[in-house]
Every structure is written in C-alpha cells, then in structure tokens.
Amino acid sequence: MNNRRSFLQKLGLLSVGVAVAPSLLTSCDSSNQNQGTASSTAESSSANTSGGSSAAAIRDIGIQLYTLRDFLPKDPKGVIGKVAQAGYNDVETYGYSTQTGYWNLEPKAFKQLLADNKLVSTSGHYDFGQYMKDGNTDIVKRYIEAGNIVGHKYITVPYLGEELRNSADAYKNIAEKVNKAAELCKASNLKLAYHNHDFEFKQYGNTTGYDILLKETDPALVSFEADLFWMEKAGRKPVDMFRQNPGRFVMWHVKDMDKNSPDLNTEVGTGSIDYKAIFAQAKTSGVDRIFVEQENFAASKDPYQSIKQSRDYVKNTLLA
16 A cells, blocks of 8 residues: 555655745545536535534535545646546645645646536645644745635645654644644634544543644634544544534545455445444534545556545435
C-alpha cells in the first residue's frame, strides 16, 4: 500500500527550509445540472447541521482526492472529469502548495475546473506542520485565501508528524494553535476541522491525544472530521464517539476495512465496518459532509470503477 504517512513524511522533508511551507495532505443523488444547483445543494446540506442532520438529509457525496493521488498530479482535468462521471458532487482537496497551487492549477483555475464539471469543494486538507512548530500564521492565511477562492467551508488539519504529538502536553499545544487558527478561519467565514488517524487514541495516563483535542478546542470554532476507518482501527466505535461528543463530527471519511487484511481499505459495503449502524447515528454526529476515501486498491480493480462502486453503495444503501 502506498502509505499516506510515508507520503506526508517525505513531502515534509521537502518543506524544510522553505520560507512558506507548501501544503500536503493527510493522511475520509444524481449529478447536479448546473453550478448553481451544486452550490445551493451544498448550502442546503450545510444548513441541516445546525439542528443535527440525519443521513437522509445528506444529498451530496464527496470524495477525498487523495484516493486518486497516483493519477491526479499528471492529469487533474481528466481525473476531475472522471470523478464527476462517477456520480460525485463534492471533492476534498489535498496537496495544495503556495508555489504550485492545486496540482499546478491556481485556485481560480481549479475553481473553474470544478464548475465545468458541476462539482463543489467544501473542504481541503492543508499542511499545518510548520505552523504547529513556529506559530507563524502567515501560511494559515494563505490557506484561507485559497480556500475561499475555491469555495471551501472547512480548512482541515489532515496529519501531524510524530515529533509534534508525542505527549499530552504536545496535544495541548496542538489544541491551542488549532483554536488560534480557527479564529482566523472564522474571521473569513470558514471553519477549521481536525482529521484523525489512529495515533490520536494513544493513552497518556488516563486520557488520549484525541480526548485532549476534543476537550481543549472550542466547539464554537473547531469541528472534527471523523475518519471512521481509523477510529475502528484504533479500537473505538464511531457511534460511541458521536454520543459522547454530539454535534462535533461534521464531516466523515467513509472507507471500509478489508475483511482479510485489516490494514487495507476496500470498497464501501464490502468490508468489515458496520456502516449501516454508523449512518443511523448521523444526526447525533452532526455530519453534513461525507467523503469516500480509499487509500489502496486491489491489483485487479480499476480505481474509477472502485470509487463508483463505493459511491453507489453510499447513495443507494446508506442514504436510501
């Protein structure tokens, strides 16, 4: 498997010494008839969050573009077109760089590419590693600027290197800086979200890194993107997390766990995660955006067939 962590770590090495750190990624209905319809649908789904949305209220199905990382940098226009053809309405970005934009597309050009394919992008994953080290908010402001051009609702923290999260105090520092960045996002009509892996659930005495983040971040400012695969991998049940922290998990990464190889992903609905039970608790979660993600594919599987299969299962079974 092309491991997301090693991918991020390699890119992180490249950012050392760069004045403005480039962004990387993490590491989770019918097609709209026009751009206006796509935008209004996204706003409608978002509006449902204020009162807690049920799974049935979610209309747009998104995909985390990291799923297609082997193809996207070489042919962003072709890949985005195929994502739309697979029935997706929303895309979550990764890999933004202040030097090269989104796969060599400036934010305005990327926004136009989305519009041409009747897509929106309500969230983006951006590298917060350097900000966590030095507290310089300049890079956060650049992310906000790009996100507003593209049309994001959320700026999302996707992954932090081990050196930044090796103690309870380290997680408290993360929470403090996340709150500060979230204030900047709010001032620009955006929200900040935090995406989990499994390492946040490591115990530090009688608490975990994730517990610290939930407790120390301001619920009015900071949301969470629940990567359901990684929660399950850490031995946690997403439905329990939702009940303990109602309304905080506004986005989900939906990816399934291979029954024979739990370290691997598989198409949603074919793995071991009980997604019907999870989607039944959508209102408790507060979710209004869902993003299919798959970090690896079987050798015999066409990735574009795979993402369509997952999308169709989410639409026709989980959201039916």
